[in-house]
Amino acid sequence: MTVKYTEDHEWVSVEGDTAIVGITSYAAEQLGDVVFVELPEEGRNSNKGDELAVVESVKAASDVYAPVSGIVKEANSELEGAPETVNQDPEGKGWFVKMLITDPTQLDAMMDADAYKAFCADL
Amino acid sequence: MRYLPLTQEDRADMLSVIGANSVDDFYTDVPESARLPGTVPGLPDHQGELAVERYLTKLANKNVTASESAFFVGCGAYKHHVPASVDMVIQRSEFLTTYTPYQPEIAQGTLQTLFEFQTQVAEITAMDVANASMYDGATSCAEAAVMACRATRRKKVVLSGGLHPHYAASTKLLCEAQGIEVVQLPAAIDGELELAGAVDDATACVIGQSPNVFGTITDMTPVADAAHEKKALFVSVFTEAVSLGLVKPPGEMGADIAVGEGQSIGNSLNFGGPYVGLFAATQKLVRQMPGRLCGETTDAEGKRGFVLTLSTREQHIRRDKATSNICTNSGLCALAFTAHMTLLGGKGLRDLAVLNHEAACDLADALEAVDGVEIITPRFFNEFAFRVPMNAADALQGLLDRDVVGGVRASRLYPHEDELSNVIVCAATECTTPEDIAAYASALKEILS
Amino acid sequence: MSMNSQGRPSTPVATGSQHDTETVSGSKGLYQFEPLIFETDRWGKTGVDLPKAKGTKSRLGGVERAGKAELPGLSEPETVRHYVRLSQRNYAIDLGLFPLGSCTMKHNPRLNEKMARLPGFADIHPMQPQASVQGALELIDELATWLKTLTGMPAVAMSPKAGAHGELCGMLAIRQALISRGEADTRKRVLVPASAHGTNPATAAQCGFIVDEISADKRGRVDMEDLRAKLEKTDDVAGIMLTNPNTCGLFETDIKDIADLIHEAGGYFYCDGANFNAIVGRVRPGDLGIDAMHINLHKTFSTPHGGGGPGSGPTVLSEALAPFAPVPFILKDEDGFRLVEEAEEEAKESFGRMASFHGQMGMFVRALSYMLSHGADGLKQVAEDAVLNANYIQAKLKTVMTPAFDGFCMHEALFSDKFTAEGIETIDIAKALIDEGYHPMTMYFPLVVHGAMLIEPTETESKAELDRFCGALESVARRAAQGDDTLKGAPYLAPMKRLDETQAARKPVLKWVPPAPEQLAAE
Numbered sequence A: 001m002t003v004k005y006t007e008d009h010e011w012v013s014v015e016g017d018t019a020i021v022g023i024t025s026y027a028a029e030q031l032g033d034v035v036f037v038e039l040p041e042e043g044r045n046s047n048k049g050d051e052l053a054v055v056e057s058v059k060a061a062s063d064v065y066a067p068v069s070g071i072v073k074e075a076n077s078e079l080e081g082a083p084e085t086v087n088q089d090p091e092g093k094g095w096f097v098k099m100l101i102t103d104p105t106q107l108d109a110m111m112d113a114d115a116y117k118a119f120c121a122d123l
Numbered sequence B: 001m002r003y004l005p006l007t008q009e010d011r012a013d014m015l016s017v018i019g020a021n022s023v024d025d026f027y028t029d030v031p032e033s034a035r036l037p038g039t040v041p042g043l044p045d046h047q048g049e050l051a052v053e054r055y056l057t058k059l060a061n062k063n064v065t066a067s068e069s070a071f072f073v074g075c076g077a078y079k080h081h082v083p084a085s086v087d088m089v090i091q092r093s094e095f096l097t098t099y100t101p102y103q104p105e106i107a108q109g110t111l112q113t114l115f116e117f118q119t120q121v122a123e124i125t126a127m128d129v130a131n132a133s134m135y136d137g138a139t140s141c142a143e144a145a146v147m148a149c150r151a152t153r154r155k156k157v158v159l160s161g162g163l164h165p166h167y168a169a170s171t172k173l174l175c176e177a178q179g180i181e182v183v184q185l186p187a188a189i190d191g192e193l194e195l196a197g198a199v200d201d202a203t204a205c206v207i208g209q210s211p212n213v214f215g216t217i218t219d220m221t222p223v224a225d226a227a228h229e230k231k232a233l234f235v236s237v238f239t240e241a242v243s244l245g246l247v248k249p250p251g252e253m254g255a256d257i258a259v260g261e262g263q264s265i266g267n268s269l270n271f272g273g274p275y276v277g278l279f280a281a282t283q284k285l286v287r288q289m290p291g292r293l294c295g296e297t298t299d300a301e302g303k304r305g306f307v308l309t310l311s312t313r314e315q316h317i318r319r320d321k322a323t324s325n326i327c328t329n330s331g332l333c334a335l336a337f338t339a340h341m342t343l344l345g346g347k348g349l350r351d352l353a354v355l356n357h358e359a360a361c362d363l364a365d366a367l368e369a370v371d372g373v374e375i376i377t378p379r380f381f382n383e384f385a386f387r388v389p390m391n392a393a394d395a396l397q398g399l400l401d402r403d404v405v406g407g408v409r410a411s412r413l414y415p416h417e418d419e420l421s422n423v424i425v426c427a428a429t430e431c432t433t434p435e436d437i438a439a440y441a442s443a444l445k446e447i448l449s
Numbered sequence C: 001m002s003m004n005s006q007g008r009p010s011t012p013v014a015t016g017s018q019h020d021t022e023t024v025s026g027s028k029g030l031y032q033f034e035p036l037i038f039e040t041d042r043w044g045k046t047g048v049d050l051p052k053a054k055g056t057k058s059r060l061g062g063v064e065r066a067g068k069a070e071l072p073g074l075s076e077p078e079t080v081r082h083y084v085r086l087s088q089r090n091y092a093i094d095l096g097l098f099p100l101g102s103c104t105m106k107h108n109p110r111l112n113e114k115m116a117r118l119p120g121f122a123d124i125h126p127m128q129p130q131a132s133v134q135g136a137l138e139l140i141d142e143l144a145t146w147l148k149t150l151t152g153m154p155a156v157a158m159s160p161k162a163g164a165h166g167e168l169c170g171m172l173a174i175r176q177a178l179i180s181r182g183e184a185d186t187r188k189r190v191l192v193p194a195s196a197h198g199t200n201p202a203t204a205a206q207c208g209f210i211v212d213e214i215s216a217d218k219r220g221r222v223d224m225e226d227l228r229a230k231l232e233k234t235d236d237v238a239g240i241m242l243t244n245p246n247t248c249g250l251f252e253t254d255i256k257d258i259a260d261l262i263h264e265a266g267g268y269f270y271c272d273g274a275n276f277n278a279i280v281g282r283v284r285p286g287d288l289g290i291d292a293m294h295i296n297l298h299k300t301f302s303t304p305h306g307g308g309g310p311g312s313g314p315t316v317l318s319e320a321l322a323p324f325a326p327v328p329f330i331l332k333d334e335d336g337f338r339l340v341e342e343a344e345e346e347a348k349e350s351f352g353r354m355a356s357f358h359g360q361m362g363m364f365v366r367a368l369s370y371m372l373s374h375g376a377d378g379l380k381q382v383a384e385d386a387v388l389n390a391n392y393i394q395a396k397l398k399t400v401m402t403p404a405f406d407g408f409c410m411h412e413a414l415f416s417d418k419f420t421a422e423g424i425e426t427i428d429i430a431k432a433l434i435d436e437g438y439h440p441m442t443m444y445f446p447l448v449v450h451g452a453m454l455i456e457p458t459e460t461e462s463k464a465e466l467d468r469f470c471g472a473l474e475s476v477a478r479r480a481a482q483g484d485d486t487l488k489g490a491p492y493l494a495p496m497k498r499l500d501e502t503q504a505a506r507k508p509v510l511k512w513v514p515p516a517p518e519q520l521a522a523e
Ligand SMILES: Cc1ncc(COP(=O)(O)O)c(C=O)c1O
Pocket: B326, B327, B328, C102, C103, C162, C163, C164, C165, C197, C199, C200, C243, C247, C272, C274, C275, C296, C311, C312, C313
């Protein structure tokens, strides 16, 4: 299992042809208290860079983009009743969607954990 | 100037604190050619309170008011009695002269009344949730249509033939600007159920009205069923909020969105505005709603309080992706509405509705007895349409000459429907007296004989 | 993901508040506890006396309500108390300075209220015969004349119901003009500065346009270089939406060039007139090359804000856009005034209808009463005093707070949060002002200034009141600069402590619901 990161603060954990997508701890902290997550319906076909989800705090709504192209297999329904999970465990239980990856080569250009850490330190 | 507290000495002192020579220094960014040398030409100078009052009173006196004549005009605004205490409440400085409750610690007055307003509107429409008001009925209707398109990701809406033409026009305008197809069914006195046959897989919503613009009331449950069958939404419209005390409300007919005009409760006629748009929906759709929402919460000490909430739907946060561009709404008119509803209660609303209905029945009986009059609204609440054997405009002028403001000619709303040229739409309310009704009937008899 | 960089705390922190005496009633001296109307024992009752219905007639045809509307009905004394008590939890312009930038909270003259309540204006119906409302039509026509003269514009649409609705009117007129040129499908891009009020991009989007953001320069004005770059491609440009004076409280120095550039590109100039109060009577927007502008009668022309509305947003239009104005509008001929209600014949190019009826008559009466009272001379003085008051505040506070931009301001003074110590935010200053007896300034707007504090005193404040306000704000600002942590718990003295907005948004409770039966039994 490899975890990759984007400059837009999404993380992607890949196992076989499935990617689990969420937002990073850094992003969750910056957003403050998450109050709502709007998730895509299963079966939605997204291209890399498409709006995949919306994560809302009280005073801001931020779009989450698809870090890779693929088909949504499952959305994390836990978040519906407990959006605070995104703050409590952003890179674990607070995942957003599972996607069937259609173009694994897109992962190559993404950052690994160390690179992402360095990227955030510069912000 | 009585509204400006600064004196000449104040101004001089302040300029020296600022380090400016004159106020002209503040306007140096204005392009030279746009700086006026003096005051704006073509306008008079200031006047005292007495002079302004005299002048405006003279203008006011040129109008015939609803209270000084036998008055039967409806079609989207209704003459009702407003209790004296309602106007007193909305003239309280703390309600009248405050802003949107963005600082909840010092706006609990406004916020609690909004929470009560939302609860009352949800209850009388039999819907799950209501917002803190829109501009008026027509703009609520237009917003409902685009909201339905957003929620269903479809781009077609169907309007009934009984939807108030002004609501239809406002809805068409907003939809077409957004590339939404609008299908308008032909004008019909009793055609709301035809919506059921007009839904297809591309339809985002169907919009029907009860009581409709001709006063016809309809149980639109079959319309809701047909819409839901195709995964479309049903928007239920009303222009007479008092009807909700007696007539089947949107929520009992399966409406997904209920919109309408709230003027009838607590608000004067005001020649068309300001009024208060009511907007309610099912729980499922709450995050697609336009406008402000007030919600319950607690403060740092655990005390119950209220705040504006789910603001990420709105323009000040979501900007070009907001559910609507609305900012200022109809706050004070909503306060008048909720204060009047608080006096009425559910029981008072029903009693008031019954009185309205009876007045309209009495009116219908009296007019039906006039030779040549044909009532064409099959089922109604407090408003109905009838035919006269002459041009409706001439009939109304004849009535006006006899101090009866008899209603609205249908041709004012439908200038191209020739078969409506002899139709008058009239309304009666609790303000209508037996003498008014008798005057109407006898004047009409004279005109038609 | 895209992130908004100006998040702010929305969950209150626990604070050691001062000792508070609890009472059995929940009231405290003059502060009366007031429950929701639903928590009274007035269910099934009513507070109005209606004549008894005969109960003999029905033409409902069975289309009746099945379930009753269950709502309490309070007697008049209870009702009056309910609202008077609640009113005492509100701050208001009648209580003190209300420095909410961009909102123009000025005194609302009571003459206006009296005039709007004359039966000849309040008790007339929008659909009654036009011959019976000639005075009302004349009033609207006269107000229109004032608005056209003050703005130097040839036409005005009176039906828009608030500022944002006026924006919609202007942008729909632009859309209609493009349709008539056959370019509506290609010209889709509308330039909007990053500093714009949220209604601008929301309106553009509502009309089917695509928002293209332009940045601000170091002086808080439109970045002309960015604008020129955005206008390199011209055939897709519909227009620009620009606030002037802008939301930083500054006059757009290059406004005429901006107008020329946008016109050369084939687009139109929408001006957001929310800040007209700074220039009314001194500068006519028509002399600046604009095509459309809404005027918030509830700002510049003193109609009350009413806790969120109603407003009124008449929209002036240039020769180029005037033919597309919405219906209804008023024409005068030998028979007097009449309404043109359909988009045909003399209104055949009109884009259509925006609202139920003819506009916010109640607000029109108030606004005309205000204009007649001030006259051309008084209105000029209004603008000058508003600008003088704002500059006075800026001058008095510029050494303790950080002005967002150099130089004089117009009618509002804008500060950033640069002067605050680590950990203290704009919201803390705002809430501490509440303890000092003032409504906070506009905070976190415009978005182009970090931790923005936008202060608009208006012309109806005396020098003494400005001095008191500056004294209070100065002391709070000093505490913020020193990192005084107690600010984080403010307000301490308001009817409520900070409210938990996170909880409200996570688990929305949007109406009163009866308590569950077991809870009732336990009580
Ligand atoms: C700059 C600006 N533009 C537009 C608006 C919108 O006006 P309204 O609230 O009347 O719709 C406002 C005020 O709220 C504003 O401050």
